[in-house]
Every structure is written in C-alpha cells, then in structure tokens.
Amino acid sequence: MAKYTITCKCGHEMTKKLFGKTADRERKIVWMEQNMLCPDCYKKQQNSLPLVAEKEICIVNKDGRFFVIKQGNSYAVKETLKEKGFFFGEYFPKDSQSMIPKKGWMIQDSEESTKILEELNIKIA
Numbered sequence: 867m868a869k870y871t872i873t874c875k876c877g878h879e880m881t882k883k884l885f886g887k888t889a890d891r892e893r894k895i896v897w898m899e900q901n902m903l904c905p906d907c908y909k910k911q912q913n914s915l916p917l918v919a920e921k922e923i924c925i926v927n928k929d930g931r932f933f934v935i936k937q938g939n940s941y942a943v944k945e946t947l948k949e950k951g952f953f954f955g956e957y958f959p960k961d962s963q964s965m966i967p968k969k970g971w972m973i974q975d976s977e978e979s980t981k982i983l984e985e986l987n988i989k990i991a
Contacts, residue, residue, distance in 0.1 A: 870895055878904035913939045917988040931975040932957070933983060933990070940971050943986070947971050950982045 867885045872895055874880060882898070884891040903911060917938035934957065940947060944954075951974075956967035973979045983990055 872898050872902075874898070874902050874904045874907070875900060876903045876907040878907065880904050913942075915939065917943070917986070918991050919983055919988050932972040933975055933979055934968075935971040935988065936991070944971075946986065950986065951979070 867883055868891070869881055869883055870891070871879055871881055884894055886894075915938040917935055917940060919933040919935045935947075935952075947954075952971045953973075954969070954971050956969050957972060958964075958967055973982065980990070
C-alpha cells in the first residue's frame with residue numbers, strides 16, 4: 867500500500883491510497899488522471915444533471931410498470947417526491963439477469979404519475 871497524489875481530469879489534486887502490484891497501481895493512476903473528477907467537481911456535476919425518469923417493468927413488491935428516476939441528484943427534492951407519492955426502494959429490472967437489486971425513487975406508471983413528473987420538471991426518457 868502506498869499513498870499517491872493524483873491530478874484529476876478536472877485539474878485538482880487528491881491523495882489516494884492504492885494497493886496491489888506496482889504495475890497495477892501505475893495503471894490505475896493513469897486511468898484516474900484521465901477519467902476521474904475530484905469529489906467536489908463530481909458532486910457539482912451530479913447536482914447539475916437534470917432528473918430523468920425511465921419507464922421500466924420491474925419487480926418491486928409486485929410486478930408492475932414503474933417510472934424510475936435514473937439520473938440526477940434527487941436528494942434536494944426527496945421530500946417533494948415523497949409528498950407526490952414516490953417511494954425509495956430496491957427493485958429488480960425484469961429484463962436483468964442480475965440478482966443484485968438496484969435502488970431508486972419509483973412511482974407506479976399511470977396517467978396521474980405522468981402529470982406529476984411533468985409538474986416536477988422530471989424528463990421522461
């Protein structure tokens with residue numbers, strides 16, 4: 867294990883602890899410098915993304931068609947989402963072979979839910 871100072875893609879520097887063989891660490895450093903943003907810039911980027919919901923057939927408590935928010939930082943509007951009938955939880959996309967559940971804000975697909983998404987300026991993909 868060793869500590870390295872990495873210059874991120876955004877130009878900011880950060881210190882990371884890396885483990886493993888020297889060649890693996892050097893490869894990881896190159897990848898991080900080319901692809902990674904510092905935590906502050908990453909947070910800003912995520913906060914600037916618009917909320918986007920996708921219609922997805924998934925298994926929650928029962929099979930159904932739900933709108934799942936897949937992009938954007940929903941933390942700032944979580945109370946509003948709760949008030950409008952959204953719930954946060956784990957779901958299994960019906961077409962996925964993975965046994966690992968995904969997490970997200972969901973609302974049952976209906977005419978009313980489409981209006982709620984439009985009201986909240988959440989794009990539908």
